[in-house]
Amino acid sequence: xxxxIKSKVKQCALICAMVCWMTHLVVADVFPAKEGFDAYGGYLxxxxxxxxxxxxxxxxxxxxxxxxxGHGFISLGVVHVGDIGRVKxxxxxxxxxxxxxxxxxxxxxxxxxFREWGYxxxxxxSHKSIRKxxxxxxxxxxxxxxxxxxxKAVVFPDVFSEQWKAEARKSITSMAHHFPDTANLIGIYxxxxxxxxxxxxxxxxxxxxxxxxxxxxxxxxxxxxYEQFLRENGxxxxxxxxxxxxxxxxxxxxxxxxxxxSPNTLIFGERYAxxxxxxxxxQEALPYIDVVxxxxxxxRFSDVPFERLYKETGKPIIICDHNIAFGTPEYPNVxxxxxxxxxxxxxxxxxxxxxxxxxxxxxxxxxxxxxxRFKNPPGVLKQGLVQVDGTPYEELVKGxxxxxxxxxxxxxxxxx
Numbered sequence: 001x002x003x004x005i006k007s008k009v010k011q012c013a014l015i016c017a018m019v020c021w022m023t024h025l026v027v028a029d030v031f032p033a034k035e036g037f038d039a040y041g042g043y044l045x046x047x048x049x050x051x052x053x054x055x056x057x058x059x060x061x062x063x064x065x066x067x068x069x070g071h072g073f074i075s076l077g078v079v080h081v082g083d084i085g086r087v088k089x090x091x092x093x094x095x096x097x098x099x100x101x102x103x104x105x106x107x108x109x110x111x112x113x114f115r116e117w118g119y120x121x122x123x124x125x126s127h128k129s130i131r132k133x134x135x136x137x138x139x140x141x142x143x144x145x146x147x148x149x150x151x152k153a154v155v156f157p158d159v160f161s162e163q164w165k166a167e168a169r170k171s172i173t174s175m176a177h178h179f180p181d182t183a184n185l186i187g188i189y190x191x192x193x194x195x196x197x198x199x200x201x202x203x204x205x206x207x208x209x210x211x212x213x214x215x216x217x218x219x220x221x222x223x224x225x226y227e228q229f230l231r232e233n234g235x236x237x238x239x240x241x242x243x244x245x246x247x248x249x250x251x252x253x254x255x256x257x258x259x260x261x262s263p264n265t266l267i268f269g270e271r272y273a274x275x276x277x278x279x280x281x282x283q284e285a286l287p288y289i290d291v292v293x294x295x296x297x298x299x300r301f302s303d304v305p306f307e308r309l310y311k312e313t314g315k316p317i318i319i320c321d322h323n324i325a326f327g328t329p330e331y332p333n334v335x336x337x338x339x340x341x342x343x344x345x346x347x348x349x350x351x352x353x354x355x356x357x358x359x360x361x362x363x364x365x366x367x368x369x370x371x372x373r374f375k376n377p378p379g380v381l382k383q384g385l386v387q388v389d390g391t392p393y394e395e396l397v398k399g400x401x402x403x404x405x406x407x408x409x410x411x412x413x414x415x416x
Contacts, residue, residue: 046072075364118404255288
């Protein structure tokens, strides 16, 4: 190779290096105007190991997420930012009316709001344009249509069949494609509030996963596995015990698949309903997950047995989706536990986070949600931080912002 060619190669290599470096600066861009944080929002004074990816460490008796640059990080995120682009049945198309459908412009506003309000990441359900700038979570539905909130529309699959295993691989492959393995990817969620708990499933869905397997044709793999279970256990056979076998089949399939396709990423697993934790099912997930994810419903942290959950699993815990709401004169019917006004919501939020993060196993709290949306519009309001036209609930965002920044300062001071 002559000198001229060598020079060109070196120039190309230098340009590539500079592009990668500049891309890194764009990718990691959480609180650039604030002191005490690394590019990902990690606390500079809390020292972990820099691995280039988010991971877990226990530091001085407390569990932390660790940023790619090697600093302690607590996930304070917001879920359903992707709802900005979902306008069917809504009274206002904020994305189109304010940003002419341009997600890049909308993302810039979201990022500015997050910086002001102290949120450092995107919870599940986000848009790719803003995932370039903030740490985020991947989400998918590899088990199928089995979320408790889907009610009578739930379809429990035969997870013992090769057909379901092929569908699970397709789903996880799609998730890995839509959420590339970048430094901004914190972790992967599977199903949202799966209908595991038998009594809750019977009440909401009308049947359980065990019922669905029992109803399969005699030649179906699930039915044959159920008949084998009955022969092996006789009078001692119970639906609870067979549910454990279903869970074992699910997790032993989707767990290794997720590791195979996203080897550098933490697995946060399914998002379990806090009011009905399926204790034995969760035990089956433990070999395949790094964190236990819980979606509580109450405005009181103590209403979910988090300490028992940590004791029984040994895994750090994230509150993956939670809200405390208030009714408005226009929309008195609101999802989540509802308090009389924004001031009391802020006080409850403050107490919830204070109690939660006093526990050494809690590594994150993700709030539902960014923008107002309506279920079965105009019936139930799914209340966000901003109204349907993008106008913030001023008292709410000012209050939760103060709580968030007080929490960040608490962690920064704790290492001094």
